[in-house]
Amino acid sequence: MDPQLTSQIVPAEEIKVIEECLVRLAEDTGGNYVLLLDKSGQVITAQGDAARQDITALGALIAGTFASSREVAKLLREKDFRQLFTQGVRENIFISLIEDQWILCIIFNKGTHIGLVKVLTKKATDDLSVVLERVREHQKARDDVLGSSFRTSMEDTIDLLFRD
Amino acid sequence: MALINVAAREIHCKIVYYGPGMSGKTSNLQYIHSQVPKEAKGELLSIATETERTLFFDFLPLDLGKVRGFQTRFHLYTVPGQVLYERTRVAVLSGADGVVFVADSQKHKLEENIRSLRELAINITRQNKRFQDFPIVLQYNKRDVPGALPVATLDKYLNTLGWQRFEATATIGAGVFDTLKAISKLVISKL
Numbered sequence: 068m069d070p071q072l073t074s075q076i077v078p079a080e081e082i083k084v085i086e087e088c089l090v091r092l093a094e095d096t097g098g099n100y101v102l103l104l105d106k107s108g109q110v111i112t113a114q115g116d117a118a119r120q121d122i123t124a125l126g127a128l129i130a131g132t133f134a135s136s137r138e139v140a141k142l143l144r145e146k147d148f149r150q151l152f153t154q155g156v157r158e159n160i161f162i163s164l165i166e167d168q169w170i171l172c173i174i175f176n177k178g179t180h181i182g183l184v185k186v187l188t189k190k191a192t193d194d195l196s197v198v199l200e201r202v203r204e205h206q207k208a209r210d211d212v213l214g215s216s217f218r219t220s221m222e223d224t225i226d227l228l229f230r231d
Numbered sequence: 232m233a234l235i236n237v238a239a240r241e242i243h244c245k246i247v248y249y250g251p252g253m254s255g256k257t258s259n260l261q262y263i264h265s266q267v268p269k270e271a272k273g274e275l276l277s278i279a280t281e282t283e284r285t286l287f288f289d290f291l292p293l294d295l296g297k298v299r300g301f302q303t304r305f306h307l308y309t310v311p312g313q314v315l316y317e318r319t320r321v322a323v324l325s326g327a328d329g330v331v332f333v334a335d336s337q338k339h340k341l342e343e344n345i346r347s348l349r350e351l352a353i354n355i356t357r358q359n360k361r362f363q364d365f366p367i368v369l370q371y372n373k374r375d376v377p378g379a380l381p382v383a384t385l386d387k388y389l390n391t392l393g394w395q396r397f398e399a400t401a402t403i404g405a406g407v408f409d410t411l412k413a414i415s416k417l418v419i420s421k422l
Binding site: 218 | 236
């Protein structure tokens with residue numbers, strides 16, 4: 068099967084490493100919220116000062132913005148835009164691409180300087196690239212993770228839920 | 232690419248509704264949103280123009296609950312169908328696990344359907360995925376319109392790869408869940 072079609076399995080021990088990295092980034096910058104997304108917009112994990120209800124939609128929109136900027140880059144014959152900065156009245160968002168697969172996003176307020184965010188995000192991006200590389204290298208077989216009867220159970224759930 | 236988070240025991244899959252402008256992609260999501268139980272859905276997010284045409288995408292997260300201990304989520308997206316938004320469609324397609332191609336059954340829309348399907352093939356291939364193997368389900372929408380093209384004709388021009396296909400009238404929900412079930416199962420089979 069085309070490797071692009073298979074799922075990406077992020078093991079529990081790597082999630083722990085990612086979470087530590089995000090916590091460190093939030094603490095060192097004084098950022099309010101840090102998210103790691105897959106480029107398809109799915110939230111891998113998030114760390115922050117408060118539980119946000121809108122995290123799923125936030126992930127979809129940020130990934131959409133990044134994918135859109137990639138197309139702008141192509142039109143400008145740029146390779147890609149690795150970073151995006153959005154400035155708000157209360158909060159700012161800094162987004163950085165990890166390889167071509169993950170997106171690191173930090174939300175911070177006026178108390179944090181953008182320069183500090185840029186420097187520390189670069190360090191976090193380098194660390195997370197190493198994690199991504201390990202995740203890519205150590206893909207387990209799906210059945211080892213989900214169990215062989217997962218598909219049947221899933222189909223039953225789909226039949227039950229998706230109906231008029 | 233579907234994401235399996237072993238620590239949080241979560242699975243996320245992305246399904247994109249693709250097709251020419253006004254073929255009924257947003258109507259599909261609106262109907263699904265109106266019917267799925269409250270605890271299984273998030274807000275339907277639409278980035279549209281003032282005239283309610285999709286500008287960037289619609290987004291509907293569905294939570295199927297725990298399946299064999301894994302919280303399973305499907306994220307449904309639509310693309311903007313109008314020709315000028317070709318690059319936006321590429322952006323929304325990024326990382327998709329499966330596509331529903333919503334075709335408009337009206338006779339004068341056949342050429343637009345064909346062009347849109349060709350564009351989809353190019354965009355999937357550009358993501359380094361084999362179009363022939365990519366999970367796709369066809370929906371022939373607007374079957375209620377007088378003079379809708381016969382299914383055999385649509386098959387001849389659009390379904391050369393023998394995908395599963397469903398007749399639909401998305402505005403009243405006919406065929407919407409059959410399509411969603413088919414693409415969901417197809418995506419799960421490829422996990």
